[in-house]
Amino acid sequence: MYDAVIIGAGHNGLVAAAYLAREGRSVLVLERSDHVGGAAVSERPWAGVDARLSRYSYLVSLFPRAIAAELGLAIELRRRSVSSYTPRPDGTGLLVRTTRPPNRHWADFQAMTEHVARVVFPTLTEPLVSRDALRARVGDDAIWDALVERPLGEVLARYFEDDFERGIVATDALIGTFAGLDDESLRQNRCFLYHVIGNGTGDWDVPVGGMGALTGALAGIAYGAGAEIKLGVEVTSIETDGVAAEILYEGGSVQARYVLCNAAPAVLASLLGEPAPDPRPEGAQLKLNMLLKRLPRLRDPSVDPFEAFAGTFHVNEAATQLALAYGQAQSGLVPELAPCEVYCHSLTDPSILGPELREAGAQTLTCFGLHMPARLFEREPSVAKAQAIASTLASLNSVLAEPIEDCLWIAPSGEPCLEARTPVELEAELGLPGGNIFHRDLLWPFAETEAEVGTWGVETPHANVFVCGAGARRGGGVSGIPGHNAAMAVLDG
Ligand SMILES: Cc1cc2nc3c(=O)[nH]c(=O)nc-3n(C[C@H](O)[C@H](O)[C@H](O)COP(=O)(O)OP(=O)(O)OC[C@H]3O[C@@H](n4cnc5c(N)ncnc54)[C@H](O)[C@@H]3O)c2cc1C
Structure with missing residues (x-):
């Protein structure tokens, strides 16, 4: 019997594994996919193109320096020189530097x-x-x-x-x-x-080498401390009496004193044979990844694209535009002028590009579209997806001096380097319920009942089952916090 079985090798599962293994506990991590990292990974989306994109999550703010130091995590988080750039309809724009708020x-x-x-x-x-x-x-x-x-x-x-x-x-x-x-x-x-609130400043930094570098390093630490990690094993159910548990997967089972679930609470409920949480979690974003031959020219001539894309580039995200898009999505429509924000990883960290791409001046671009709830993509997924991509690209093009499509790198297959993920696709690919990037709606970081005071915010009705993923009370984002807190709950037990 293992001291702990961890379901999922997302970055939080790996943090929990590292903490427990360091304390001499026997730990087995079971991961359904063929790699570690969950939503914090680097991948080469286009065959024959040496660009290792942080495919889903991209920036780090919430990972406590104290956890990194305790685990000996050697990863550089690089500050962006520009916080944000926002073009306005009149052809001007607002550049906000990381060190200086623009006004009083x-x-x-x-x-x-x-x-x-x-x-x-x-x-x-x-x-x-x-x-x-x-x-x-x-x-x-x-x-x-x-x-x-x-x-x-x-x-x-x-x-x-x-x-x-x-x-x-x-x-x-x-x-x-x-x-x-x-x-x-x-x-x-x-x-x-x-x-x-991340690290007491709220700064969002670029993990050098991409998100895969962070998760790869965490996996190395967990493994080095003695944790076993098995890939390609999907857990199908958990049976527990509160003291010991049996974790079942296709073709086998394993026993453990504690179960830590890195998968979302809705997945945990189904593994325990319990009712799904109500309301069902729902994500609300369209994620686009692109590789460009060059950065596009801007309508605003006063700013250099190398500065504008160095931070968060806000597109049609004025408060009234956000409210309009929210209303349209609530009535079941893909927002007409989709609010979105664009980031260029390679400007801050070119190491994710192979030498050939770097020499050619290629840049990555990732776009996070707001107010694209899963419900829009449930009835006719491919029609709605095409509409959402078109609306997002048109929105981006409305602030550029040339269409972004003209700037896309062409892969050896002849296809332009652009990929998109709807919330429904994120659910299928990553197991995020409703495509919710935080596993569920985020919760307040304090106890909401008397009974919760003094707990780690990872507990379930079963004394030996803990949530060690983004769905914990202080969860969401690339933080390692739920992994740390679940490990502390086990070590306290
Ligand atoms: C498109 C996108 C953009 C984002 N951008 C950012 C960002 O820039 N910065 C940021 O901080 N956060 C961002 N996030 C959120 C952040 O990535 C997640 O909240 C975080 O990665 C969750 O980590 P986790 O380890 O808790 O869970 P996950 O990364 O979801 O890992 C859970 C793991 O459990 C595995 N699993 C699930 N079910 C089973 C099963 N039955 N058996 C075995 N294994 C199972 C999964 O395969 C997965 O590997 C983004 C998320 C997405 C999707």
């Missing part, structure tokens, strides 16, 4: 989120405290109310009069989250919080 009210808003980040981030790897305790630690009721109690749209409207500025900041609340800024559900607030 932006600086004030940032000071507020940085205060919360400094207080909240260190708590993510500690046992949960109550809502009141965290509020007291933040120590400023106005800030707490603005970010945690009231719909985010209210504070954004107070600080940002300009539609585009408001939209730029608002996108942090809508990444992978289908919500309006004024929703009473406050899903947008929770998404925002996780996007601005």
Whole structure:
């Protein structure tokens, strides 16, 4: 019998495996696909083209330096020189440098989120405290109310009069989250919080070598500490009496004192034969990956594309455009002018390109389209996908001086280097329920019941089964936090 069986070799499963194996526990990781990493991987999407793209997740903010140091994770996270660039319809644009907020009210808003980040981030790897305790630690009721109690749209409207500025900041609340800024559900607030607290600053950095470098290093650490990792093994069910468990897969089974589930809570429920969570998780993004012959020329002549694409390039993401797209998607339509944001990994880290591509001036481009919920792609998946791609490319082209299609690298097959993933495809490929990139709607980073205070936020009704993936309470994103917290829950047990 193993001390722990971990279902899934996503980066969180690997972090949990590393912590437990280092403490001398016998650990087996079972992964259904033929590689480790889950949604944090590098792949060459086009045959014969030496571009190793971070195919899904791309930037890192939430991975605590303390976890990296404890595990001896040697990966460089490189700061981008530009935070963002946003073209406006009149042909001008707003370039925001990483070191300098563009104006006074932006600086004030940032000071507020940085205060919360400094207080909240260190708590993510500690046992949960109550809502009141965290509020007291933040120590400023106005800030707490603005970010945690009231719909985010209210504070954004107070600080940002300009539609585009408001939209730029608002996108942090809508990444992978289908919500309006004024929703009473406050899903947008929770998404925002996780996007601005990473490592106490909210900076989003580029993992040098790509996401695969990060996960490869974690797998090496787990393996080096003695964990076994088996690929191509899909777990089909779990039986547990709370003390020991049997984990079944095609053609076999294995026993363990503890089960740690890196797969989403909805997957865990089905493995335990329990009802699916209600409501069903739903993702809301279209992901495009491209390889370009060259960066496209911009309509705004005052900015160099090498600067504009070095940070997050916001396309039609003014607050009113976001609201319009949300309304259209809610009524079952692919947004007409799809709001999206574009990043160029290779400008900050060219090491993901082979020498030939580098010499030829090729660049990668990844595009994250908002307000593309799974429901749009369920009835006629290929028709809706074609429509979503067309709408996103048209949106991008509306701010360029030449069509992006003209800039695409052509693979040896003769196909342009462009791939797209809808939420429905992400579900099939990665097992993300409804294509939700965080496994489920993000949760507040504090205990919501008295019973949860002092726990690790990874517990289930079964005493020996823990969630060690993005669906844990302090989950979502490339953070390793749920993996760390689930390992701590086992070590405490
Ligand atoms: C398109 C996209 C873009 C994103 N961009 C970013 C970003 O830039 N920055 C960021 O921080 N986050 C981003 N995210 C979110 C982030 O990637 C995820 O939240 C994070 O990778 C989740 O990690 P995890 O280890 O918890 O789970 P996963 O990466 O989902 O891994 C779960 C693993 O479990 C395996 N598994 C599932 N079921 C079984 C089973 N029955 N048996 C065996 N194995 C099983 C899966 O194959 C998978 O390997 C993005 C996600 C997507 C999809």
